[in-house]
Amino acid sequence: MNAIFEEIKEAIIDGDEELAVELAEKVVAEKIDPVQAVQLGFIKGIEEVGKSWTNGEAFLPDVMMAADAMKAGMDVLEGVLAAGEGEGSYEDKGKIVLGTVEGDIHDIGKNIVGALLTAAGFKVYDIGIDQKAEDFVAKADEVGAKILAASSLLTTTMKSQKVLVEYLSDQNIRDNYKVIIGGGPTSKKWGDEIGADGWAETADEAVELCKQLLN
Amino acid sequence: MMLPKFDILTIEQVDKIHKNSMKILNEIGVEFSYDPVIEIFKKHGQRVEGHRVYFDPEFVENMVEKAPSQFTLHARNPEHNLVCGGENIIYMPGYGAPFVYEADGLKRDATMDDYNNFVKLAGASKNMHMTGGTVVEPTDVEDEIRHLEMAYSHIINSDKCFMGSSSGYEHAKDSIEMTALLHGGMDVIKEKPALICLINSVTPLKYDDRMLGGLMAYAETGQAMVIASLVMSGSTGPATMAGALSLQNAEVLAGITLAQCINPGTPVVYGSTSAVTDMSTGSLSIGNPENALFTSASAQFARFYGVPCRGGGGLTDSKTVDAQAGYESMMVLFAASTTGVNFVMHTAGILQYYMAMSYEKFMVDDEIAGMILRYLKGFDCDSDEKMAFDVIEKVGPGGHFLTQKHTRKNFKLEFFRPALSDRQSFDGWSKDSLDTNQRAKLKWQEVLASYVPPALDPEVNEKILTYIEERSKELLKK
Ligand code: B12
Numbered sequence: 001m002n003a004i005f006e007e008i009k010e011a012i013i014d015g016d017e018e019l020a021v022e023l024a025e026k027v028v029a030e031k032i033d034p035v036q037a038v039q040l041g042f043i044k045g046i047e048e049v050g051k052s053w054t055n056g057e058a059f060l061p062d063v064m065m066a067a068d069a070m071k072a073g074m075d076v077l078e079g080v081l082a083a084g085e086g087e088g089s090y091e092d093k094g095k096i097v098l099g100t101v102e103g104d105i106h107d108i109g110k111n112i113v114g115a116l117l118t119a120a121g122f123k124v125y126d127i128g129i130d131q132k133a134e135d136f137v138a139k140a141d142e143v144g145a146k147i148l149a150a151s152s153l154l155t156t157t158m159k160s161q162k163v164l165v166e167y168l169s170d171q172n173i174r175d176n177y178k179v180i181i182g183g184g185p186t187s188k189k190w191g192d193e194i195g196a197d198g199w200a201e202t203a204d205e206a207v208e209l210c211k212q213l214l215n
Numbered sequence: 216m217m218l219p220k221f222d223i224l225t226i227e228q229v230d231k232i233h234k235n236s237m238k239i240l241n242e243i244g245v246e247f248s249y250d251p252v253i254e255i256f257k258k259h260g261q262r263v264e265g266h267r268v269y270f271d272p273e274f275v276e277n278m279v280e281k282a283p284s285q286f287t288l289h290a291r292n293p294e295h296n297l298v299c300g301g302e303n304i305i306y307m308p309g310y311g312a313p314f315v316y317e318a319d320g321l322k323r324d325a326t327m328d329d330y331n332n333f334v335k336l337a338g339a340s341k342n343m344h345m346t347g348g349t350v351v352e353p354t355d356v357e358d359e360i361r362h363l364e365m366a367y368s369h370i371i372n373s374d375k376c377f378m379g380s381s382s383g384y385e386h387a388k389d390s391i392e393m394t395a396l397l398h399g400g401m402d403v404i405k406e407k408p409a410l411i412c413l414i415n416s417v418t419p420l421k422y423d424d425r426m427l428g429g430l431m432a433y434a435e436t437g438q439a440m441v442i443a444s445l446v447m448s449g450s451t452g453p454a455t456m457a458g459a460l461s462l463q464n465a466e467v468l469a470g471i472t473l474a475q476c477i478n479p480g481t482p483v484v485y486g487s488t489s490a491v492t493d494m495s496t497g498s499l500s501i502g503n504p505e506n507a508l509f510t511s512a513s514a515q516f517a518r519f520y521g522v523p524c525r526g527g528g529g530l531t532d533s534k535t536v537d538a539q540a541g542y543e544s545m546m547v548l549f550a551a552s553t554t555g556v557n558f559v560m561h562t563a564g565i566l567q568y569y570m571a572m573s574y575e576k577f578m579v580d581d582e583i584a585g586m587i588l589r590y591l592k593g594f595d596c597d598s599d600e601k602m603a604f605d606v607i608e609k610v611g612p613g614g615h616f617l618t619q620k621h622t623r624k625n626f627k628l629e630f631f632r633p634a635l636s637d638r639q640s641f642d643g644w645s646k647d648s649l650d651t652n653q654r655a656k657l658k659w660q661e662v663l664a665s666y667v668p669p670a671l672d673p674e675v676n677e678k679i680l681t682y683i684e685e686r687s688k689e690l691l692k693k
Contacts (some may be wrong), residue, residue: 060494060496105423107495147463155352156358202496
């Protein structure tokens with residue numbers, strides 16, 4: 001096994017974004033098998049972090065920095081992976097568009113959800129705060145995401161989650177996506193009421209939810 | 216005499232943090248998304264790039280200087296007028312919670328009925344000096360007109376001071392207009408401020424449109440405002456206490472500077488709700504020693520700048536009225552009160568880091584507030600009667616004081632009388648074996664049932680109702 005895979009794994013565990021990028025660039029430059037780099041390097045690293053998180057040994061900065069490093073490194077490899085280079089193929093567990101709804105600027109919870117989803121092997125496209133229904137859909141279509149994940153922290157902006165579901169129905173594209181929602185004042189009841197495909201109270205539960213939905 | 220408030224930072228520490236904040240303001244700057252505000256800062260000669268303002272430290276110091284060290288907030292009933300600042304402390308219910316947690320653990324959306332109930336409980340309490348603002352988020356009222364209904368609840372259910380809306384210029388204006396009607400005209404309240412609101416920065420280092428619109432409306436009409444920063448140390452701010460405090464301090468100073476630019480001398484309160492992030496879940500955590508420290512340090516900084524301070528409260532991360540809720544709330548409220556906070560939003564009712572209000576928790580916090588208010592009065596050594604030499608002499612060695620007139624008169628003046636705590640014998644208690652949560656439930660029901668809101672002049676009421684009706688029509692049409 002190429003020693004670089006172990007280095008990549010360590011870089012992810014350390015949450016060292018710069019090093020992860022550097023190593024990924026080396027993989028491309030030296031024509032090392034990118035699929036192996038992902039599976040034996042990046043994924044091994046993030047799995048390790050995920051395990052420590054589940055055991056309660058890792059804390060948010062550990063997981064979020066690891067997720068950032070993973071994302072940055074994987075972005076470098078995107079081109080060669082898409083070109084089908086390497087033995088076998090690598091596929092992420094699913095693509096998710098994540099954002100905070102229109103009128104709302106709270107983003108800590110959303111960022112944590114994004115990081116844990118990334119750590120669990122999903123490809124997360126974070127479109128940021130104060131995002132309209134159209135913005136979620138535009139991004140999803142651009143990247144081919146199947147899940148739209150909308151965060152809201154205010155009782156006054158929760159209705160933007162409803163607007164998102166209604167927008168999909170109005171455009172006759174409701175069946176193309178799974179919509180999941182979350183954030184402090186939301187509830188399972190609210191999710192059911194607006195016809196969302198799922199709700200989760202915590203980021204850990206959000207990961208479980210996405211696993212179920214994409215199965 | 217009130218208990219002297221103590222400092223928790225040395226002069227050197229204050230100086231270091233102050234300079235750090237000034238460096239942040241000057242070299243990193245603060246972002247204001249609202250264009251009119253950018254114009255104001257340009258006019259005052261501050262360096263502006265896009266929406267980022269880089270402050271000149273001397274300018275900040277000069278502007279903060281213009282803010283009054285204390286001011287009077289006027290109530291419908293002048294007996295409830297409040298002095299904010301100096302040695303005074305003002306308690307009120309929790310602010311902004313979207314949920315109500317019931318005694319049996321049920322979680323539900325807060326409603327307008329809850330809103331009225333909490334205002335009434337605050338109206339009835341001798342420990343709550345004001346009825347607060349946004350005592351819950353009444354989710355059954357359309358949000359376009361929620362601010363009108365909420366203001367009316369404070370007006371009709373009590374004659375104490377209250378807080379108004381700050382969510383945008385228009386909503387703020389509505390609360391101010393309604394308060395003006397209550398007090399006999401805008402001229403009256405411009406002269407005698409009667410409304411106060413909460414303006415929050417968006418940590419780190421930003422102020423958004425809605426809040427800035429609210430700030431302009433209050434500053435223009437000379438109404439008071441709390442300018443607060445909530446740094447979640449570890450997530451929206453650095454994980455060091457000194458770093459987070461420097462950041463908070465920079466944000467609050469920027470906000471106070473803006474208010475003073477708009478209307479020099481307008482009453483402001485230095486606000487802090489900084490606390491820590493729970494590093495396993497990311498959630499805000501408020502029932503802890505760090506929050507108590509941030510609160511006390513903020514009181515000291517407010518003294519340093521010569522403005523009143525807002526901070527603390529009956530704060531807890533607990534989901535139910537249990538021991539955790541009690542000890543956490545006591546810690547933060549005690550720290551706030553003994554180190555010189557003047558304006559304590561969230562004194563009563565909060566559970567789970569501002570997410571919920573609880574009636575039972577309200578009664579527990581009300582009790583805690585009563586205990587602390589007593590504590591703050593300290594010792595009275597001002598008269599011979601208080602020194603009690605004569606009665607000690609009279610009883611002499613080996614006697615007892617239970618049958619002395621001095622006792623009969625003074626215990627009532629000096630002892631805190633619990634309203635909720637149980638001091639019975641075991642047998643007495645075990646007849647019903649009620650814990651605090653259960654007793655609190657009986658208590659608030661009893662208080663609500665017997666509460667009679669102070670009458671409001673029907674003519675004034677009519678005017679306010681007409682205003683609400685007309686504005687509601689306009690707002691719901693949009
Ligand atoms: C920090 C904070 C702020 C910061 C936000 C900074 C930032 N960069 O995000 C600032 C100061 C800017 C702010 C502003 C305001 N806030 Co605020 N804020 C909070 C606070 C204290 C913590 C929020 C937070 O980050 N929690 C930690 C994270 C980790 O929790 P979380 O977001 O709930 O996320 C978890 C889950 O919900 C879930 N999740 C989240 N998103 C998603 C998405 C999906 C798809 C899924 C499946 C799951 C999921 O997973 C996360 C991790 O477990 C809350 C109170 C509270 N305790 O929650 C108030 C609170 C939400 N704010 C409130 C209010 C009112 C406001 C303001 C209007 C002004 C004000 N009075 O403070 C403005 C509104 C600005 C705007 N237009 O959005 C109210 C809302 C009440 C209501 N009506 O609903 C609250 C409840 C406080 C209160 N009691 O007043 N706020």
